[in-house]
Amino acid sequence: MNSERFLAARAPTARAAAVTLLGVPYDRTQSYRRGAASGPAAIRAASQSIESYSPALDADLEEVALVDAGDLDVANHAPAAMVDAVAREIERLDDATQPFLLGGDHTVSVGAVRALAARHQGLCVVQLDAHTDLRDQYEGNAYSHACAMRRVWDVVGDDRLVQAGVRSGVREEFAFARSHGRWSSDSLVIPEVVLTALRRRPIYLTVDIDVLDPAYAPGTSNPEPGGPAFNNLLSALTRLRGMRVVGLDLVEVSPPHDPSGITAIAAAKLVREMALLFASR
Numbered sequence: 306m307n308s309e310r311f312l313a314a315r316a317p318t319a320r321a322a323a324v325t326l327l328g329v330p331y332d333r334t335q336s337y338r339r340g341a342a343s344g345p346a347a348i349r350a351a352s353q354s355i356e357s358y359s360p361a362l363d364a365d366l367e368e369v370a371l372v373d374a375g376d377l378d379v380a381n382h383a384p385a386a387m388v389d390a391v392a393r394e395i396e397r398l399d400d401a402t403q404p405f406l407l408g409g410d411h412t413v414s415v416g417a418v419r420a421l422a423a424r425h426q427g428l429c430v431v432q433l434d435a436h437t438d439l440r441d442q443y444e445g446n447a448y449s450h451a452c453a454m455r456r457v458w459d460v461v462g463d464d465r466l467v468q469a470g471v472r473s474g475v476r477e478e479f480a481f482a483r484s485h486g487r488w489s490s491d492s493l494v495i496p497e498v499v500l501t502a503l504r505r506r507p508i509y510l511t512v513d514i515d516v517l518d519p520a521y522a523p524g525t526s527n528p529e530p531g532g533p534a535f536n537n538l539l540s541a542l543t544r545l546r547g548m549r550v551v552g553l554d555l556v557e558v559s560p561p562h563d564p565s566g567i568t569a570i571a572a573a574k575l576v577r578e579m580a581l582l583f584a585s586r
């Protein structure tokens with residue numbers, strides 16, 4: 306076992322990967338309490354404590370061409386420069402591989418969406434998150450993690466953002482979601498009519514670990530009570546099976562805020578299930 310890489314992942318080679326994990330250890334946009342910069346390392350370490358086989362999916366990560374490309378060296382970048390670096394790294398990847406970012410704070414998603422929207426016309430974004438993240442600015446910073454989905458909207462435009470599990474934000478953000486997004490709800494159950502429309506589109510899937518109730522994932526920068534249990538999140542992800550997911554991420558794991566380490570283990574299990582559900586084979 307190699308604790309430097311995610312469970313069952315290989316080092317990058319010339320051979321094509323179905324999924325390429327890329328850590329973005331960055332937390333300079335976090336507003337309340339930082340710590341997500343150590344998310345990727347904690348998720349990789351926690352992955353060594355779970356099995357590569359998923360009983361729920363009857364699939365094994367060993368059967369997926371999974372590559373762990375390591376971490377981007379962006380810890381000291383200003384937010385806009387970090388976003389550019391993420392975009393450039395994804396542009397370098399082969400068309401056939403699905404980038405899977407390990408955050409880092411939610412702003413890391415903006416670079417991925419920017420790169421993938423240029424490659425996949427009509428890209429839609431599915432966001433599972435406790436927070437709307439639709440502020441235009443926060444504390445004077447347009448690249449705050451509280452603005453991540455607003456910056457995504459700048460790229461993809463109207464009717465391309467689907468938000469599930471959202472239960473926190475200011476009134477203006479919810480109004481923005483209603484007038485500019487495709488669907489937004491505190492529920493994880495995306496209506497069939499929305500899913501049908503998404504099936505014709507390339508999808509970027511972003512999961513903020515804080516979508517879970519803090520009982521299941523206390524180690525995050527802005528825990529928000531009143532969220533779903535781990536198995537409800539897995540069910541919601543399973544309902545997205547068959548979507549053309551061209552990129553994905555799991556963000557906002559903040560190990561310093563969870564001495565038990567359960568958040569990183571939950572994250573590692575989510576990464577496994579998401580890779581198994583959405584890897585193109």
Ligand SMILES: [Mn+2]
Pocket residue numbers: 434435436513515516527557
């Ligand atoms: Mn959030």
